[in-house]
Amino acid sequence: MTKPKEVTIYDLARKLNVSIATVSRALKDDPVVSKKTKKKIFDLAEEMGYRYNHFARNLREQRTYTIGVIVPRLNSYFMSTVIAGIESVANNEGYTLIISQSSETAGKEITNAKTMFNNRVDGMLVSLAYDTDDISHFDQFIKKNIPLIFFDRVTDHPECTSVLIDNRKSAYEATSHLIAQGCRHIVHITATPKRNVYIDRLAGYKQALADHQLPFDEKYLLINNLSQEAGVQAAATILQMNPLPDAVFAANDNCAVGCMMALKKAGIRIPADIAFVGFNNDPVSTVIEPNLTTINYPGYKMGEMAAASLINHLNGVNSIDATNTILLRSELIIRASSQKIISDSE
Amino acid sequence: MTKPKEVTIYDLARKLNVSIATVSRALKDDPVVSKKTKKKIFDLAEEMGYRYNHFARNLREQRTYTIGVIVPRLNSYFMSTVIAGIESVANNEGYTLIISQSSETAGKEITNAKTMFNNRVDGMLVSLAYDTDDISHFDQFIKKNIPLIFFDRVTDHPECTSVLIDNRKSAYEATSHLIAQGCRHIVHITATPKRNVYIDRLAGYKQALADHQLPFDEKYLLINNLSQEAGVQAAATILQMNPLPDAVFAANDNCAVGCMMALKKAGIRIPADIAFVGFNNDPVSTVIEPNLTTINYPGYKMGEMAAASLINHLNGVNSIDATNTILLRSELIIRASSQKIISDSE
DNA sequence: AAAAACAATGTAATCGGTTACATTGATGCA
DNA sequence: TGCATCAATGTAACCGATTACATTGTTTTT
Numbered sequence: 001m002t003k004p005k006e007v008t009i010y011d012l013a014r015k016l017n018v019s020i021a022t023v024s025r026a027l028k029d030d031p032v033v034s035k036k037t038k039k040k041i042f043d044l045a046e047e048m049g050y051r052y053n054h055f056a057r058n059l060r061e062q063r064t065y066t067i068g069v070i071v072p073r074l075n076s077y078f079m080s081t082v083i084a085g086i087e088s089v090a091n092n093e094g095y096t097l098i099i100s101q102s103s104e105t106a107g108k109e110i111t112n113a114k115t116m117f118n119n120r121v122d123g124m125l126v127s128l129a130y131d132t133d134d135i136s137h138f139d140q141f142i143k144k145n146i147p148l149i150f151f152d153r154v155t156d157h158p159e160c161t162s163v164l165i166d167n168r169k170s171a172y173e174a175t176s177h178l179i180a181q182g183c184r185h186i187v188h189i190t191a192t193p194k195r196n197v198y199i200d201r202l203a204g205y206k207q208a209l210a211d212h213q214l215p216f217d218e219k220y221l222l223i224n225n226l227s228q229e230a231g232v233q234a235a236a237t238i239l240q241m242n243p244l245p246d247a248v249f250a251a252n253d254n255c256a257v258g259c260m261m262a263l264k265k266a267g268i269r270i271p272a273d274i275a276f277v278g279f280n281n282d283p284v285s286t287v288i289e290p291n292l293t294t295i296n297y298p299g300y301k302m303g304e305m306a307a308a309s310l311i312n313h314l315n316g317v318n319s320i321d322a323t324n325t326i327l328l329r330s331e332l333i334i335r336a337s338s339q340k341i342i343s344d345s346e
Numbered sequence: 347m348t349k350p351k352e353v354t355i356y357d358l359a360r361k362l363n364v365s366i367a368t369v370s371r372a373l374k375d376d377p378v379v380s381k382k383t384k385k386k387i388f389d390l391a392e393e394m395g396y397r398y399n400h401f402a403r404n405l406r407e408q409r410t411y412t413i414g415v416i417v418p419r420l421n422s423y424f425m426s427t428v429i430a431g432i433e434s435v436a437n438n439e440g441y442t443l444i445i446s447q448s449s450e451t452a453g454k455e456i457t458n459a460k461t462m463f464n465n466r467v468d469g470m471l472v473s474l475a476y477d478t479d480d481i482s483h484f485d486q487f488i489k490k491n492i493p494l495i496f497f498d499r500v501t502d503h504p505e506c507t508s509v510l511i512d513n514r515k516s517a518y519e520a521t522s523h524l525i526a527q528g529c530r531h532i533v534h535i536t537a538t539p540k541r542n543v544y545i546d547r548l549a550g551y552k553q554a555l556a557d558h559q560l561p562f563d564e565k566y567l568l569i570n571n572l573s574q575e576a577g578v579q580a581a582a583t584i585l586q587m588n589p590l591p592d593a594v595f596a597a598n599d600n601c602a603v604g605c606m607m608a609l610k611k612a613g614i615r616i617p618a619d620i621a622f623v624g625f626n627n628d629p630v631s632t633v634i635e636p637n638l639t640t641i642n643y644p645g646y647k648m649g650e651m652a653a654a655s656l657i658n659h660l661n662g663v664n665s666i667d668a669t670n671t672i673l674l675r676s677e678l679i680i681r682a683s684s685q686k687i688i689s690d691s692e
Numbered sequence: 693a694a695a696a697a698c699a700a701t702g703t704a705a706t707c708g709g710t711t712a713c714a715t716t717g718a719t720g721c722a
Numbered sequence: 723t724g725c726a727t728c729a730a731t732g733t734a735a736c737c738g739a740t741t742a743c744a745t746t747g748t749t750t751t752t
Binding site for chain 2: 052056059062077083084087096099101115257261284288289
Binding site for chain 2: 729730731732733734736737738739
């Protein structure tokens with residue numbers, strides 16, 4: 001029941017008749033300590049089951065070697081892939097992650113930010129919630145010079161780097177692809193245009209329409225929370241439209257899938273009657289029938305890039321300040337859900 | 347560029363002409379400090395932007411208020427739901443989480459355990475990787491009296507509590523359901539029987555067969571890693587079988603889905619030719635056609651229970667030692683993929 | 693051979709809290 | 723009035739590292 005006493009550098013020093021300074025230096029492999037002494041110290045540390053006390057160091061160094069991560073949700077394929085990328089880099093560099101989810105609400109995001117701040121993270125990686133309006137809860141970090149990097153769901157901030165894809169271009173490609181398939185009445189389902197990803201995808205959609213002399217019709221713009229259920233509701237709305245649209249471009253795969261299922265149930269043929277394009281390349285896109293055309297983008301890489309930038313900055317290797325935005329490549333993956341014209345055999 | 351100096355209790359004490367002891371006590375709302383003094387201190391702390399230094403406390407108290415979480419993967423719907431449950435409880439109780447994934451490999455799990463240990467977590471919540479054989483990497487926690495709770499993928503350990511469902515019973519129900527539908531040649535797809543979840547599901551499957559006078563046929567037992575791709579390969583194996591089986595009970599939904607898709611492509615009708623039951627109630631189970639019959643179990647609740655037990659134990663409220671296992675309820679959700687006999691209309 | 697240079701190690705202050713024990717002043721009671 | 727009691731606050735040791743600066747002994751230089 002009683003806790004076994006921890007071994008400290010004092011214990012090691014006493015046993016070997018050296019000073020704690022020497023032990024401390026030896027343990028961090030300082031070249032100033034002789035090889036012989038180092039070996040003795042390493043061996044004894046091993047033998048006595050010494051373990052490093054981060055808190056003593058943190059207290060002294062005023063650093064924590066901890067990175068705070070706030071994501072909208074963990075249970076999306078994309079986000080957990082990003083986190084895997086972040087983790088691989090962070091682990092490698094000796095940083096620990098504190099991960100929390102905002103559950104898409106600004107309130108939880110604010111709470112999480114406060115927790116991170118009080119835990120004195122050395123840096124922050126953030127992807128914003130749907131409904132976050134102002135980002136003043138991140139000012140505390142800026143004020144204390146704690147670097148902050150946004151990824152995917154970013155915001156324009158003079159002091160922060162962003163890691164993301166070109167959402168505008170991707171949406172442009174998706175929409176153009178539908179137009180090339182002969183679609184003229186294209187619905188766009190997206191979330192409240194607070195987040196860059198939705199603003200930009202909408203812009204890309206509009207641009208594609210404009211470039212092909214198609215009018216933008218407000219009625220074809222459906223705003224919801226992009227959940228699968230929201231997709232089902234969107235289907236109901238679509239079924240009321242007259243004329244029926246001939247394509248849907250949804251800002252994520254989940255919502256597209258919900259919508260497709262509901263439309264199919266209503267007797268709509270996909271892609272013959274309505275073609276579909278989603279966004280994210282979620283695994284579900286290859287389960288739904290017909291398989292969903294979507295935009296693929298590198299989540300793992302995005303996590304790696306964000307973490308690497310942050311850590312480089314923390315280590316003073318290169319400053320974040322110079323870089324404002326890191327854009328990653330994305331691509332349109334064409335599957336059956338959008339192919340009205342069968343061009344190449346599969 | 348220079349870091350603004352942090353405000354400490356010494357600064358507060360100096361400004362108010364009280365001792366640091368009084369400030370420290372006031373800040374933790376110790377009743378021994380007078381209300382007037384407390385108020386003064388709280389107000390000044392607020393005004394000066396004081397923030398609590400966890401590291402000083404941790405160093406002194408030899409606690410970290412941190413819980414380590416190791417899961418096989420984050421990007422599964424089930425696991426991220428569990429984590430959401432853990433997080434809600436931990437946050438509420440003032441604990442911080444360190445989350446990491448083993449990526450289903452023992453090697454990574456060992457590394458993660460070491461990291462957690464060196465970060466001096468107060469307690470551990472673990473769900474084991476596929477291929478973890480021995481769990482000696484958790485001995486270090488036991489030895490230091492750091493409580494350890496397993497959830498879902500558990501192991502029998504005299505010192506540890508487990509939180510899970512009755513996998514045997516669930517698998518028994520699933521299999522019995524298939525038998526009730528008239529199936530006689532039931533394939534079971536599962537993972538290496540190292541983890542309780544797979545051992546128990548297999549046992550439940552066998553038991554159901556035995557109770558209905560059906561023979562257990564080794565050929566009908568397919569072992570793989572339960573990924574979607576593995577499901578596709580399983581389909582190829584199934585197609586070689588003679589006679590063709592009339593049902594598949596897969597130990598997770600993902601694999602079932604992969605298998606179903608491949609079989610459908612080969613012209614097999616589901617459930618007419620082969621009925622399907624999965625496990626987990628992953629969202630994908632309602633996307634696949636026909637919708638997948640599966641076992642639903644409460645991930646969020648499981649996370650809550652595991653975290654609550656651990657924290658109660660840490661706070662000395664109730665000892666873990668007494669409780670060895672916490673079983674949660676699970677249920678069979680019948681959908682189209684297994685209904686050969688249409689009993690009730692939908 | 694004395695001085696300078698250097699390698700190896702030691703001393704002691706510091707980080708910011710917690711808390712056992714000590715002190716102070718006010719109140720209660722005989 | 724004098725002593726016990728108690729509420730409120732203070733003093734100082736402690737947690738375990740880091741590191742600037744000091745010290746020691748050895749080697750190189752002239």
